[in-house]
Amino acid sequence: MTTVDERPAAPAGAPRRRVNPVLALLRNSWRQLTSMRTALILLFLLAVAAIPGSVLPQRGVNPENVNRYFIDHPDLAPKLDRIGAFAVFGSIWFSAIYLLLFTSLVGCILPRIRDHLRALRSRPPAAPKRLDRLPQHAVLAAPATADAQAIAAVLRRRRWRVQVRGNEVSAEKGYLKETGNLLFHISLVAVLLGVALGSWYGWHGNRLLVAGAENAFCNTRQQYSEASLGPRVDSADLPPFCLTLDDFHAKFLPSGQPASFRATVTVDEPDGSKRTADFSVNSPLRLGSANVYLLGHGYAPILKYTDRYGRSQTSTVPFLTTGDANLTGEGVAAFPDANVDPKTGKRAPDQQVAFDGLYLPTAPDAAPFVASAFPEERNPAVVLVAYRGNLGLDAGIPGSVYKLDQRQVDNGKLKQLGDKKLGVGEKWTLDDGSTLEFLGTKPYVTLAVRYAPGQSLLLAACVVLLAGLMGSLFGRRRRVWFRVTPPDSGSPTNGSSLVEAGGLPRTEHPGFADEFAQLVAAVRDDERGAGRAREGVE
């Protein structure tokens, strides 16, 4: 009986013949790759390769910081970009490391799975000749009636796998260690698969949603300010649901720290049904076809501009929060269609109007009005600069909706008219008699909509991973043997048998001596009890 724990050094048995050198090289490289040492080196490389991913800004995490890095380091950034330093975890070198590692892993566990399956089916090996050479050894006198079957029964009761050969008992325990270890490594592969599934077939998009039915959004690619679809997903695959933000509540502590958020939405499901739902941070809206996560919130001031001809338009503009805890918002309200002469119906390209500035949910009592004093709307005010001229929207230059085209200001085509702070209901009359009125605000939320298949596979893999890990770390493989020498075979213990026991821990197992002693004691007690019982009968 051979042991099966050590991997055979080479594919055994092949008769010696000339090996193709290429094959030999391949086989050698494969053996190298699947060695523990290589696995260790690759693990280290993986850890080291991840470090730049935390030091340098990453596109996937924070694209704005990447842009800022390009501005701050104009020479270095493009070079770093070429080697994928701003997307480390998708870069070729990072992928190469983990793919090699996983190849090594598979190459390592496949033979071990085969060996372990074989071991699970095989029987505990026969006892070595000299049990006293084993790490644990004991000899006990037993009644003459002692027999191997009774000892085997004791061991079986203690969940050992037992094989009786004549007057010898072989037993083994702790297969769980290797089973756990293999399950653990297999589930690592499953985790990788789950991640791959998610990135191939998943998609996600971000957008800002202002309250109100007129601002509802439907799930199409164009409706996202930023979206990314996996390589196996087409725009047409996006499930057609729509969302309307009905209401948004944020509670704050007196210190200004947020206490809770709640968004109420109406969902139009792809099947045409309609329902309302609440969701918040930590409890996303789970639609059948995607999940909707609340990422942030802010206020959209409602601004009414009445032009010099007396025609007014109202615009609800989300002012993006600047990152301060008190929700100071920054934004632009543009009125490109203002000041169209009602007689000619012609647009005057140099008569467009825009207002650029801040929104303060709680304006401080005194100037400067540059930052909100509290995140709730206690004293809402806009602080705006008015511009008139050509906004540059017609030139076909794509501009951000949330920012004024600074080039137009710089080249003098857009002129600044002055600035003003407006509370709710206040009106500002400009030099040409046109007016701007601040009517109030609507809340907005920023959402991430995400579909990530493979999550349940990931979760299942993680559960198996943990269970396997525990088995692997805390399982202990060990063997014991018992040999019964009957009284007549010249044993010195006249009239009684001799039971010799030996134990071998297959893996490090500090408690094995105790376990062995207990086992031997249990066998002795059982034999005595059985002996007495039999004596009583006979």
Place this chain on the structure above:
Amino acid sequence: MSALSDQLIMYATLTYLVAMISHAVEYALGNARAVSAKAATPARELVGAGVGGAGGTVEEPVTPAESRHSRSAARAALAGRIATWLTTLAVALHLGAVVSRGIAAERMPWGNMYEFVLTVTFIGAAAWLAVLWKQPSLRRLGLFLTLVMVLLLAFAQFKFYVQVSPLMPALQSYWFVVHVSTIIFASGIFLLGVVPAVAYLMRAGWEQGRRSFPYTLARRLPAAAGLERMTFALHAFAFPIFTFAVIAGAIWAEAAWGRAWGWDPKETWAFISWVVYAGYLHARATPSIKRNVATWIAILGFLTMLMNLFGVNFFFTGLHSYAGVS
């Protein structure tokens, strides 16, 4: 309640400090001469009785015992026992500080860096007492442990202290409690694991005959093999908990931010720590790799944990930035 917590933690730190001094006294008296261990039999722990295979201290050849030596040995043992009692007292105060902080905040006391360090160090110290209970022969490691406690607690009080405040909405989740409590627990055990790891490296050098500076400190430490086994046992215990904590964090992140894993700096460093500790377990299971190389990997693992705890919060911005540290 909050003020009570602040006072308790100050007393706990001071008590750790006195315990450390007491351990140092034990060390110094022990080093006065190769203590005639036999003469000092009352100090059962000194000889260690080889509990759990940790082995007794390997003593230098004993010269005929002079009464002066045995007196100093008895004093060393007394100092050691006092140190242990002081550590127990400090852990009790520490527990009081953690609990009263939690009561003051009306939530689990791990909402910010200060509370995090407070709780991690508590776990480490409490686990140390548990280890000491089972293996009294390791008592001398207490010097290192109390040193680490004093440094971390003092650092936390000076650098991280914040007033009690409720949790941010993103932190109000069951998974948060699960995630953070297990991370804290695992970190505490890893922290404790560093103590025998460093002690092992020093002691192993001493046993190989090195007599230069850091190794001389190891003269009175328990046998290297036992320290190494303890290092492994602690890491093997903490690793699955840490793994679970990272998974719980991913589940929470999925609910809070819409992605289970986003390579935010904290996540990246947790990944790095996990990979390094997996490397340690591999290295230790590979016979061709020397045990001290493996132990260095474990220490490296803890450095990456520290990087995550302190470095990432200060150097990088991410979703994980805790309230109250700027």
